Amino acid sequence: MPYFSIIIPVYNRPDEVNDLLESLSKQTYKDFEVIIVEDGSTVCCADAVKRYASIVDIHYYYKENEGRSIARNYGLERAVGSYFIFFDSDCVIPEGYFEALNAVLNRHYTDCFGGPDAAHDSFSDVQKAINYSMTSFLTTGGIRGGKVQLEKFTPRTFNMGFSREVYDRVGGFREMFSEDIDMSTRIRQAGFDISLIRDAFVYHKRRISMRLFFRQIYIFGMSRISLYLLYPDTLKLVHWFPACFVIGTLAMIVASFFWWPAILPLAMYLFAVFLVSWCVNKRLKIAALSVVASIIQLGGYGMGFLKAFFYKVLLGRGRDEAEEVRLRKGK
Template sequence: MKTPAYSLIIPVYNRPQELDELLACIQTQEFKDFEVVVIEDGSTEDASAIIEKYKEAFSLAYYVKENGGQGFARNYAFERAKGDYFIILDSDALLEPTYLTEVDKAVKAEGLDLFGGPDQDHPSFTPIQKAISYSMTSFFTTGGIRGKEKNIGGQFHPRSFNMGISRKVYEATGGFKITRMGEDIEFSIRCISLGFKSGLIPNAFIYHKRRTDFRQFYKQLHFFGRARINISRFFPKELKAVHFFPFLFFSYYVLTGIALLAIPVYGLILLAGIVAYSLLIFIAAFMSTKSIKIATLSIFAANIQLFAYGKGFAEEGLKKMFNSTAA
């Protein structure tokens, strides 16, 4: 049996409907030399009915395991995948029919062992999803770091919502070392440290659904802030000055709240800074989306993003500091 060029790795946890939409996109791919490996990571709402729907459409393997987190679910798939390259996709992604064509073209032309593409919003997304997408990719929120040609101070670090590796990378690294809390960034840094060539493939983008409400978004970004500190436990030099920006934003919010209660006049001065930042977000988002509603929602998304990330960063930073002191 011929070895497929690519194995598409999709961990799933209680998201059968999203998997259905992603597999429908995969079915339309122009490039056909691939297999799909779906890992059900301890779901209580499994996707077996969805798998049945597509098992005749393309090569599709489906495995069920106890919950262990997305990093180890991907390792489980790596061990069973047959392709020369592995492409990791989040289940909440949508693809254009040209996705694999663009990946294959760039991998061959540039000799990439580690690669990824950017993410963006789809016309069908809700206004909140579009506002979150804007915030997560905006220059004014540090979101612009994602999906850039080079990471600050080095090569492009692919993220696991849209990440590819060669089989050589897997054999050299053994896959993910941690299962959550920044596992994809730790993995990218480790791959690059071993000399593997990394590159962004701009045309191999995905439509990323992200979170559907601000409460979920807050929880996700709080986790991301904690994850950035967790990565520094493995690679201390990867904690850059820009990563402290959300922490400063969070601290500014806390200081503003204290000042409003203690010395209102100073609190109002500080509050003016938050208002000015929010106005900047509105103008930039409106210029990007041409929608007053999305631009307004982007104010909430940007403030939630920085506050939640900064709070998670501070909490995990304190935990790391006290644990180090205790040690």
């Protein structure tokens, strides 16, 4: 039996799955199986699976559309490995990923881990800018695997793994937004170790347009309040930063009509984003797009956060939702 079982939920992403499987076929360490769960797609990836079936140990399942969490749990129920790995279908895996991961687990075994993500050279300028805004300390406080972090590291399912023992005790994913943060929190509460393995990174394509990025990040902001209702002690100061950015930006814009220097703190912050991105990505266009992506990332998250906080916390409309989530077993 393979040691690792890679579980990938898919919805209408045949091209991305082809790139993902190609990268898995080139791994220097091959003791793994790949379980692809097609979650009711109208554009299937079956052809891509057939293309690599003779190279990679792939198990392909098609089921009706029920959501990412249920698709992952469907794969978990059919996995035979001792350690489960989760990737998003729009990831590309460096060829040394599993060799590096296996080496770390042999030296310092951990029950659950997460790895960071990066932008591949082949990605578009927009994707690189979005990747910067999602990983920079200036925008996210390093909570997605940065070298400096403002809170405990929480694995995300674009690059996450845990042991069969974890699954047997904690169960699978619950169907909800930010289901990976919920899962990581339940794993930590059950007493398991969680580690960041920086060498086990993936290339994450993310959204291909700023419009889609805003929609995604807005939902992230709303789901943070849902997580707060489930786990009140998990809401940290860093999670308030985007909301403060929204409120502060509006206040500075209004104040600048009466006293123009009021806008300078915002301008200086955005210039810092531009400068750091330029140093990291080595291109002025990506640096400029990084400013736009960072405004969307902070503004979208902050607006979703504030809206959910008003309705679910101040008006008390989130209590029933939180109780309903608690009753879900994650199976």
